[in-house]
Structures are given as structure tokens and as C-alpha cells.
């Protein structure tokens with residue numbers, strides 16, 4: 001039974017939730033999925049870094065209330081983050097990248113992924129930066145090094161939109177999509193409908209673990225823009241760059257805009273979309289839209305996301321589910337590891353046959 005050694009880069013909401021799952025569910029995964037996970041290293045800007053080739057106790061990592069630099073107290077630990085050393089030298093099979101998403105150039109996460117793949121380690125990530133900005137390079141690096149680069153959680157958290165579209169809908173010919181792709185802004189709009197002011201609603205989204213480290217990315221639409229780029233490039237075979245996608249967020253919507261919408265049986269939603277034009281080019285956009293209540297996306301509430309794929313052979317197919325949340329996003333990482341495990345098992349079976 002395989003045991004995958006993993007190194008966690010970033011130990012905030014998502015990777016901490018993954019450690020919690022490891023602490024409680026390894027026996028279940030061994031039975032149902034055919035593998036266990038073992039954390040051999042962690043590196044985090046606030047807590048520091050630690051390498052333990054035999055494995056760290058996941059429960060201790062989660063429950064010990066480490067202060068700043070606290071990993072320095074552990075055997076093999078240092079008070080400072082040491083991402084490069086850990087990624088390149090820790091005895092990990094898989095690097096789990098969950099540091100902050102940088103919507104401008106994807107760094108430092110692009111470098112984290114590059115170092116890992118060049119060192120022959122698989123990468124699983126929920127970080128949208130490397131996927132939106134450097135997917136082509138990173139996929140090529142993964143291929144050249146015989147490893148996998150997986151990123152289901154980069155769009156719609158643990159809701160399997162990328163794998164569903166690519167695997168289950170293979171051949172259906174996606175021509176475009178439109179959807180609610182940011183949990184924070186959808187949550188904020190709902191709370192404003194309930195009478196809360198914008199700033200308080202954003203604070204709530206931060207407490208619930210939905211918002212980006214800098215929530216400007218959520219409310220100004222930059223997060224959705226990265227997701228539109230990822231989906232367009234994955235599902236429509238586009239080569240979009242973030243700066244090519246028109247982007248407007250929800251920060252200019254006032255309480256009175258929200259009230260006026262309600263009075264006319266409609267609702268504001270932040271919509272990300274992309275479509276193939278008649279000349280074959282692809283256009284993406286992010287913008288708040290006033291939807292009538294009967295519109296299929298108008299009833300999607302809270303941190304839930306939904307995306308309608310416009311396909312040639314099936315017409316419209318809508319996928320809905322959690323779009324943010326710590327455990328929900330940790331599940332995306334697990335689903336990526338399951339995909340790697342299954343791909344490796346299939347290769348091993350073929351070689352043995």
C-alpha cells in the first residue's frame with residue numbers, strides 16, 4: 001500500500017485543513033483509496049519550516065498553537081520559511097502549494113511549482129496564480145520530468161469542474177461558459193441583500209476562510225479573472241492572459257443598487273464568462289450583472305459557485321457546488337492526489353502486464 005510523502009508550502013487555512021483531514025482520515029483513505037499520506041515537511045512565512053524524513057504528527061501540527069517562528073522549536077525545524085530547500089531537498093513525493101495567490105505574476109508560487117517539478121516531484125495546488133499565468137510551462141516541465149501537475153482547486157474549490165469538463169464531458173465540445181466563480185463576492189452580495197454593509201460582509205467572508213489574503217482580489221474581480229483564464233485555457237484551448245480579460249468587480253455596487261434590484265425581482269451577481277467568437281478568437285470577461293430571479297444563476301447563494309458550460313453536443317451543462325472554504329478546498333488537494341495515485345497505478349499495471 002503506497003504511502004505518499006508530502007511537503008506543505010504555506011500552512012494557512014487550506015493546508016491546515018488538509019493536515020486535519022490527514023490526522024482523522026488516513027485509515028479511511030487506506031481502505032477506500034488505497035494510500036496514506038505522510039507529512040514530511042512544512043514551510044510557512046509566519047510559522048517557519050520543518051523537515052522530518054520519518055513524518056510529522058499531523059494532529060500536533062494542527063493542534064499545537066505555534067507562535068510566530070514556532071516550527072523552530074521542532075526537531076529539524078527553523079523559525080524562518082525555507083521554501084526552496086524544502087521543495088528541492090525534502091524527501092517528498094508531492095509538493096502541496098497553498099501560499100497566497102498573486103494575481104499579477106503568480107510569484108512566488110510559480111517558482112515553487114517550477115522547483116518541485118524540476119526536482120521530479122508532483123505538484124498539487126489550489127493557487128490560481130501559477131495555473132493562470134504559467135500553466136503551459138509547468139505542464140511541459142511536469143511531462144519532461146515524468147511527474148504530474150494538478151490544480152482542481154484553482155477553480156470552484158473542491159467542486160470538480162476542471163476534471164468533470166475534461167474527463168466526463170470529453171468530446172462534448174465546450175464553446176463557452178458563464179458562471180459565479182468567486183465565493184467571497186457572492187457571499188458579500190447575499191449579506192448586503194440581507195441588510196449588511198459592504199465592509200462588514202467582507203469581514204465575515206474573511207472569518208469564514210473564503211476571502212483571499214488581500215480581499216481586494218475577490219471584490220475587484222481579479223480572482224474571477226484568473227479563473228476565467230484557467231477555464232478558457234483548459235476547456236476552450238485558449239491562450240488567454242489575465243490582462244486580456246475585461247474585469248470589473250462588485251466594490252462599486254451600493255446598498256441602494258442592491259435594494260433597487262430586489263424591488264424589480266432581480267439580483268446582482270458577479271459573472272465570469274468566456275466564449276469562442278465566429279473568427280475562432282476567444283473573449284473573456286468579468287462583470288457584475290443584474291439577473292432576473294428566474295435566471296439559473298440568480299438562486300446560487302453564499303459561497304456556492306456555479307458554472308454553465310455551453311457545449312456543442314449536450315447544450316448547457318451546469319455544475320454547482322462549494323466555491324470556497326478551507327475543508328472544501330483541502331478536498332480539492334485530496335482529489336488531485338487521488339488522480340495522481342490512479343494515474344500511477346494505471347501505468348504500473350500496464351508495465352506489469
Ligand SMILES: NC(=O)C1=CN([C@@H]2O[C@H](COP(=O)(O)OP(=O)(O)OC[C@H]3O[C@@H](n4cnc5c(N)ncnc54)[C@H](OP(=O)(O)O)[C@@H]3O)[C@@H](O)[C@H]2O)C=CC1
Pocket residue numbers: 009010011012013014015043044045046081083098099100101108126127128153154157209210211212213323324325326329
Ligand atoms: N480558502 C479558500 O476557500 C480557497 C483558497 N484557494 C487558494 O489556496 C491558497 C491558500 O489559501 P488559504 O489557505 O485560504 O490562504 P491563507 O492566507 O489562509 O494561507 C496561506 C498561507 O501561506 C503563507 N504564505 C504566504 N506566502 C508564503 C511564502 N512565500 N512562503 C511560505 N508561506 C507563505 C501565509 O503566511 P502569512 O499569513 O504569514 O502570509 C499563510 O499562512 C491561496 O492561493 C488561495 O487563493 C483556492 C480555492 C479556495
Ligand SMILES: N[C@@H](CCO)C(=O)O
Pocket residue numbers: 154156157181182183184185210211212218223323324325
Ligand atoms: N477567495 C476565493 C477562494 C476560492 O478561489 C473565493 O472567494 O472564491
